[in-house]
Amino acid sequence: MTANELRSKYIEFFKSKNHVEISGQSLIPENDPSVLFTTAGMHPLVPYLLGEKHPAGTRLTDYQKCVRTGDIDEVGDPSHLTCFEMLGNWSLGDYFKKESIAYSYEFLTSPKWLGLDPKKLSVTVFAGDESAPRDEEAASYWKENGMPEDKIAYLPASDNWWAAGPTGPCGPDTEIFYWVGEGLPPEGSNKGTDSKNWLEIWNNVFMQFNRIDEKTLEKLPKQNVDTGMGLERTNCILQGKTSVYLTEVFQPIIKAIEALSGYTYGTDEEKDRSVRIIADHERAAVFIIGDPKGISPSNVGAGYVLRRLIRRAVRHGMKLGIEKAFLAEVAGAVIDNFKCAYPELETNREKICRELTAEEDKFRITLKKGEAEFQKLLPNLMKNPKKIISGKVAYNLYETYGFPLELTQELGAENGFTVDTDGFKEAERKHQEASKSADAGQAKGGLAEQSDVATKYHTATHLLQQALINVLGDQVAQKGSNINNERMRFDFTFDRPMTKEEIQKVEDIVNEKIKEDLPVTMEIKTLEEAKAEGARALFASKYGEQVKVYTVGRDVKNDWFSKEVCGGPHVQHTAQIGDFKIQKEQSSSAGVRRIRAVISGGLPLENS
Known part of the structure; x- marks a missing residue:
C-alpha cells in the first residue's frame, strides 16, 4: 500500500463512519502565537x-501537513x-x-x-495519579x-496524559504501537x-476533564476525541520496511541526492545519515516555502x-561532496512527489526554487565568513599551550x-589543534534543552491562548483588511496574521511602502467602524454561496460543504463593511474592540507589507 492509498483509505474509512472530510490547513498557524508551525492536526480545530x-x-x-x-x-x-503528515479524526461532543x-x-x-496482524499491536493507557x-x-x-491483557501497558501522565496547559481542557490518551522486532512479540512484551521494538503509529486523546488547579479536575460537559496517525510510519509498517526513508515517500528525493552526489544510499551509515537529513529538511523547506501562507528564511x-x-541540508550536502548549489534541483523531486496531495507546491514551484537557491548561495558566503572568523580567533587560540x-x-x-x-576540527588540525567535542556536545545539549522547553511550552499553548483580547484582535484584522482595500485598492490580499494578547501583526500583498497619509487614513477607517458599533454576525453557507455574496476567502478551507461567513455591519438594507470566510472567534459588535492604533508599517518580504497594531479599551465581550 502506498502513502497515497493509505491517505485515501483512512478518509474513506471514517467517511463510512459518518465523518465529514475537511481540508488540512496551512503550516503557518493563523492568529495563534503559541506555535511557529502547525505541529498537529488539532491546531486548526x-x-x-x-x-x-x-x-x-x-x-x-482530514490529513494535515505538520512541522515539528x-x-x-x-x-x-x-x-x-521534521515534516510529516498526520491523519486525524475528531468527535466534537459526539462519541467517546x-x-x-x-x-x-x-x-x-x-x-x-x-x-x-493483531498479534503485532499493543497499546498504552493512563496509569492514574493523585488527580x-x-x-x-x-x-x-x-x-x-x-x-x-499483556499487550496493554499502564503508563504515567508523562506518557499518557494530554493537557492544553497548566489549566483548561485535558485528559488521558491511549497510544497504539506496532511490533518492529523479529517474528512475533513474546508474551508480556x-x-x-x-x-x-514497539513503534507508535496512532494516538487517541480523550478530552475528558477541565483542570481548575494543580489538584482539581472537573468533567467537561462536552467530551471530545482528538486522534492522530503518523502517515509515514504507518506506511513504512505496511510495506515491511525498516525505515520511512525506504518508502516511496522519500525514495524519489533520495534518488535525486544520489544523482547529484554520486553516492549510493545504503553503503555507508554516516553518509546515509547525511542523505536522510537532506531528504527530510528539503521536504520540510519545500512545504514551508510552498505553503499558501509560505514564509521566507x-x-x-x-x-x-x-x-x-x-543550512543544515547544505552542510550535509557538502559532506557528501556536493560543491555546487543543489537544493532547487532536489526540490523538483519533492514537488513532483507531493503535488497531487498538495497542489500548492506545483503552483509555487518557481518561488520555492528561487528562495532555496538564494538562501543556499547566502549560506555558502556565510561559511566563508565563519572561516575568516576562525582566522581572527587563531592568535588567541595559539596562546593555549594544550x-x-x-x-x-x-x-x-x-x-x-x-x-x-x-570544519572547525579540520581548520584546527591544520594548525595543530584538537577540539573539545564533549564540550561542544554539552553546549549543544544545553541549547537543545532550552529549545525543547520553549517548543513544549508553545505546543501546550494551543488551546490556552484563546482570550477575549485575542478575540478582539481577530475581528480587528477583518476591519483592517477592508480598510486597506478601501485605501490601497483590490491588489491588497491578506498573506498572514499573528496575534497575541499584546499586539497584532498583519501581512498583505502590496508593492510599495504606504505613505503616512495612507496609514492614517486606514487607521481612521478602522476606528470609525469601531465607534459605529457595527454588529458582527455569522452564517453557515457553502463556499460558493459565500463567494457569490462577495465574501473574501483567501485561506478558506473546505469544511465539507459548509463554511462560516462572518459579516461586519449588516443592516436592514443588507449593507456591510466586511465579509469573510473565517473560523473565528469574533466579538459580537465592534465597540467591544476598543481604540485601534497602527504602530508600524514595513516590508515583510518581496511584494508583501506588514502592519503592527495595538488595541486598547473596548467593551467587555458578552458570555466571556
Whole structure:
C-alpha cells in the first residue's frame, strides 16, 4: 500500500463512519502565537475543541501537513522527521472512548482496511495519579476488541496524559504501537516492558476533564476525541520496511541526492545519515516555502527555523561532496512527489526554487565568513599551550556562523589543534534543552491562548483588511496574521511602502467602524454561496460543504463593511474592540507589507 492509498483509505474509512472530510490547513498557524508551525492536526480545530460549533458537524476527518522542530537534531535516524503528515479524526461532543477505540482497531486489523496482524499491536493507557484515576474504561474497550491483557501497558501522565496547559481542557490518551522486532512479540512484551521494538503509529486523546488547579479536575460537559496517525510510519509498517526513508515517500528525493552526489544510499551509515537529513529538511523547506501562507528564511521565528533547516541540508550536502548549489534541483523531486496531495507546491514551484537557491548561495558566503572568523580567533587560540579549542568556542562558531564542527576540527588540525567535542556536545545539549522547553511550552499553548483580547484582535484584522482595500485598492490580499494578547501583526500583498497619509487614513477607517458599533454576525453557507455574496476567502478551507461567513455591519438594507470566510472567534459588535492604533508599517518580504497594531479599551465581550 502506498502513502497515497493509505491517505485515501483512512478518509474513506471514517467517511463510512459518518465523518465529514475537511481540508488540512496551512503550516503557518493563523492568529495563534503559541506555535511557529502547525505541529498537529488539532491546531486548526482549537475553537471547535473549546466548544464552538463546527460548520461540518460533530464528526470530522482530514490529513494535515505538520512541522515539528523540537527534536531536529534526532532527524537522520530511520523514523524521526521534521515534516510529516498526520491523519486525524475528531468527535466534537459526539462519541467517546468506546467508539474511538473500536474504530481504530477495526481500521488497523480488518482485511478490508489495513489488515495488520493483531498479534503485532499493543497499546498504552493512563496509569492514574493523585488527580485522576487509572483509565480502566479505555483498557476495557481494548479488551472488548480483542487486545490481550499483556499487550496493554499502564503508563504515567508523562506518557499518557494530554493537557492544553497548566489549566483548561485535558485528559488521558491511549497510544497504539506496532511490533518492529523479529517474528512475533513474546508474551508480556509491550511498550512498558520493551520500548525499543514497539513503534507508535496512532494516538487517541480523550478530552475528558477541565483542570481548575494543580489538584482539581472537573468533567467537561462536552467530551471530545482528538486522534492522530503518523502517515509515514504507518506506511513504512505496511510495506515491511525498516525505515520511512525506504518508502516511496522519500525514495524519489533520495534518488535525486544520489544523482547529484554520486553516492549510493545504503553503503555507508554516516553518509546515509547525511542523505536522510537532506531528504527530510528539503521536504520540510519545500512545504514551508510552498505553503499558501509560505514564509521566507529570516533571523526570527519560523523564518529562522526554515533558515536552519536549509543550512543544515547544505552542510550535509557538502559532506557528501556536493560543491555546487543543489537544493532547487532536489526540490523538483519533492514537488513532483507531493503535488497531487498538495497542489500548492506545483503552483509555487518557481518561488520555492528561487528562495532555496538564494538562501543556499547566502549560506555558502556565510561559511566563508565563519572561516575568516576562525582566522581572527587563531592568535588567541595559539596562546593555549594544550592546543585545545574549547567546546564553547566551537559551538559559538556553529551557532553564530553556521560553521560545522567538522570544519572547525579540520581548520584546527591544520594548525595543530584538537577540539573539545564533549564540550561542544554539552553546549549543544544545553541549547537543545532550552529549545525543547520553549517548543513544549508553545505546543501546550494551543488551546490556552484563546482570550477575549485575542478575540478582539481577530475581528480587528477583518476591519483592517477592508480598510486597506478601501485605501490601497483590490491588489491588497491578506498573506498572514499573528496575534497575541499584546499586539497584532498583519501581512498583505502590496508593492510599495504606504505613505503616512495612507496609514492614517486606514487607521481612521478602522476606528470609525469601531465607534459605529457595527454588529458582527455569522452564517453557515457553502463556499460558493459565500463567494457569490462577495465574501473574501483567501485561506478558506473546505469544511465539507459548509463554511462560516462572518459579516461586519449588516443592516436592514443588507449593507456591510466586511465579509469573510473565517473560523473565528469574533466579538459580537465592534465597540467591544476598543481604540485601534497602527504602530508600524514595513516590508515583510518581496511584494508583501506588514502592519503592527495595538488595541486598547473596548467593551467587555458578552458570555466571556
